[in-house]
Amino acid sequence: MTNQIISVVRVRDTLMVTLPADPDDVTVATLQEEVLRAMERYRPRGLVLDISGVETLDSFFVRTVTETSHMVGLMGGRTVIAGMRPSVAITATQLGLTLHGTLTALTVDRALDLLNHPRPRRRLS
Amino acid sequence: MSNKGRLNGKAVVNGIEGLGMQAFLAAIVESSDDAIYGKSLEGVILSWNHGAEKMYGYTASEALGRPVGMLVPAGSPDEVPQILERVKRGERVDHFETVRVRKSGEPFDVSINVSPIRDGSAKIVGASTVARDITEPKRLREALTQRAKEILEVSTPVLQVWEGMVVAPFIGTLDTQRAQQFMERLLDRIVETNSSVALLDVTGVPAIDTRTAQHLIETITSVRLLGAQAVLTGVRPAIAQTLAHLGINLADVVTRSSLAAGLRVALDALNLKISSQDGAA
């Protein structure tokens, strides 16, 4: 049985959640519970979802992540999805999944920058 | 001039240069460079031409009576039973590319055509195989593919022009295969260079059809999912018009009519500014 552990770490007022390579449905469902629990406990400003290890991203995964991101938003936080692999990004796009409204970042580092930046990020227009 | 007879409405030359019809056909088979051999429906070799001797290395006396499976390399999937099944049903197998092995043990690539042999009452009694050694054509084909791939990489380069920024100038049209390869390369490069902005320059794209437009939009969406910002530059009025007509919503996409203008946007996003050396901005 491969690693199905979701790591949840608090870094100052940011929650860092790292997902395993091929999360099964139960693990993905657990993600939401874990995040909510941590949100209640720490009231972080933001959530970073590290998916750099994730190799498959299907509609169930995206739905759960989007829901979780909305919940975080409702609780006053922002979510950034970090480290999506190129092959996963291309597949997700072709599958029609857009992760609308959720911020994305190339790396966890950038994600933290994004969340902690005092000024709002300059939007291209 | 030879006598002409008629068979089934076709004119048939009644022998040539003193050879009877049977001998004539046999000579055709023997003179071919291709390996031509006949086998029973159980796969036993019943005839073996000169071309087969040269290609496989077995003389006719060595090959006749042997199972055709001996020509299949050990460890390879044996398609012979499937092929014989199809022949028994009256089907032909055309241009089937596979691997066979010579008497020396050397495996090589072949393209084979197998057809049913029928007797006078049209009953299928055997199978006839024509095999062509495609080692050389295959090598050339692979070299061509490799060359095409290299041209592709050269014609859709992804250049890092500054820290945090890559530019991908498109030249020509984008078919599906080109688009897929380009997308993968662009995204890999973005990750490699840790870029936040990717400029997709379409100044060199003469016409944009639905498929190319779709690929462009997919590319931009993928770049966004990765966490970088995509800017479409070099969008000329004609292209903008085509995109609008295709109903493609460019509202979410940042576009600029020239690469220079796109560069300005990118620098802004990276919080950079170009200033002249004499102090004037």
Place this chain on the structure above:
Amino acid sequence: MSEATQGNVPIQSENDIIAARRAVRDLAARLSFGITDVTRIVTASSELARNIFLYAGAGVMWWSISDRNGAVGLELTFEDHGPGIPDVELAMKPGYGTSRGLGFGLPGTKRLMDEMEVRTEVGKGTTVTVRKWLRK
């Protein structure tokens, strides 16, 4: 000794979705598909396996390594005896979404694969066959 060229994975629980995914990933890698194509095929099979579990409860994924005029491909068939799809045309319409939880993700899945065939009968079941060919 040559490896198997066909097989199946029963889909009867949520765990089986991941079993199907893993089997498909191994097969796609075995056939030397590129990384993005492997991801596409695995994602497509995840969607279709999930459909079986969600709508029919149980079913099976058949797989086979195909050969068409020298080109090698992977063929996957997802079969169930569930309720069937009442309006296939509607289900195949792009935009009949997956993210919102509606629909069967068929248009997106079709986009990921080279070929797709859907055979369905209300009350009897559904069979979805998809294929991806190795580009030479």
